[in-house]
Structure formats: C-alpha cells, structure tokens
Amino acid sequence: MKDVPFTFELNKPDFIPTEYYNHIKRSLSAMKGQFWDREAYNRLLAIEDIVLYEVYEIKRPEMAGELLHGISIVHPGKVGEEYFMTKGHFHTVLETAEVYYCQKGQGVMVMETPEGDWAVEPLNPGRVLYVLPRWAHRSVNTSSEEDLVTFFVYPGNAGHDYGTIEEHGFRKMVIDRNGRPTITDNPRWSAPDRRK
Ligand code: PAN
Numbered sequence: 001m002k003d004v005p006f007t008f009e010l011n012k013p014d015f016i017p018t019e020y021y022n023h024i025k026r027s028l029s030a031m032k033g034q035f036w037d038r039e040a041y042n043r044l045l046a047i048e049d050i051v052l053y054e055v056y057e058i059k060r061p062e063m064a065g066e067l068l069h070g071i072s073i074v075h076p077g078k079v080g081e082e083y084f085m086t087k088g089h090f091h092t093v094l095e096t097a098e099v100y101y102c103q104k105g106q107g108v109m110v111m112e113t114p115e116g117d118w119a120v121e122p123l124n125p126g127r128v129l130y131v132l133p134r135w136a137h138r139s140v141n142t143s144s145e146e147d148l149v150t151f152f153v154y155p156g157n158a159g160h161d162y163g164t165i166e167e168h169g170f171r172k173m174v175i176d177r178n179g180r181p182t183i184t185d186n187p188r189w190s191a192p193d194r195r196k
C-alpha cells in the first residue's frame, strides 16, 4: 500500500485504472434470487455463468479517515426484461455516504432507506451521484451495447451489508418495457425488520 500521495489514470476506452489492488468479477451465479424472472435466470445460467459486472479496487485501509475508491463496470445485458445490475448493499455503518461519478454508458442507481424512501437517479457520462448515508444502492446498466462505468468513493469504515438486500430485495426494479427503462415495484420485495 502506498504511504505517499499517489495518482493513477483511468484510461479510455475501458477506464481500467492504471494501478489497482483487486479485480472482482461478479457473475450470474452470485446473483441468485435477485432477478425477478427466475426462469429466465435459470435458462441463462444453464448456458453460461456470464460476468455481469467487475470492480477494480484501489487498496486503502478500511478505517475512518480513509477513502475507499475504484471503478465499477456493469456490462450490458438482461435477465428476462431486467437489466444487468450490481448486487447492491447498505453500508454496515449506515451513516456513511458515497459519491459515484459516471465515466461511460447509460444507467440508473436504484436506492432506498430502511425507513421506506426510494429513489432512482440517472447515471450518464459526466454525472455525479451523491448517495446519502442510510441509502442502499444498486447500479443498473440500461444500455443494450455499452458498459456502465462509474468511479466511486466511500468512507474506509463503511463496510458492506449485502445480506439485507439478498434476503429482501429492493423495493423498486428497472425493466425494459417496449425498449424503455421503466421503474416498477419489485414483486419479490419483502419488508425487512426496521433497522436502527
Ligand atoms: C461500490 C460497489 C460496486 C459493486 O464500490 O461495491 O459498485 O457493487 P456491489 O458491492 O453491490 O456488488 C460501492 O458501492 N461500495 O460501497
């Protein structure tokens, strides 16, 4: 890990950092139960366990005062009518925020709070998205051709709670309806226990 200030570049066309510590690939099998159309999910998985998204992490200590950052790349595609997306999570320390800066592609961030508020905000090149503390977040690639590339930064002590979303889902989902991204209620959503 670096102990002096450092720089790196995000080179076009793919925006892969010139230096990174970890390259995570999440494939279809890691998203079991998250897509609404289970038959479409199983059909696709039977053909190939394709990679849905990738994350390049820059190494920093996971502690308050540090900023964890990197690049997230969601590939284009759909499971049934539902676009490829990230697992999504709350931060374990709920009162931690995150900034996303979209470099490439077209998509949205689906967000919600434990209190029941929800929001869906666009991600397109040049757009900055501020995810408030307490808001779970999932990025969705609504393009049929291009990767959705975002740069993210969040507090080192945030942590990731994937379990709540894995079990209960997001309230809203984004599907392709007649060729247009459309926000609908997620029929598989269930109310989690009220959190502090
Ligand atoms: C991002 C996400 C990244 C991948 O770094 O971790 O986009 O999404 P999942 O973590 O939901 O698989 C972030 O929000 N970190 O806190």
Ligand code: ZN
Residues within 6 Å of the ligand: 089, 091, 098, 137, 154
């Ligand atoms: Zn996050």
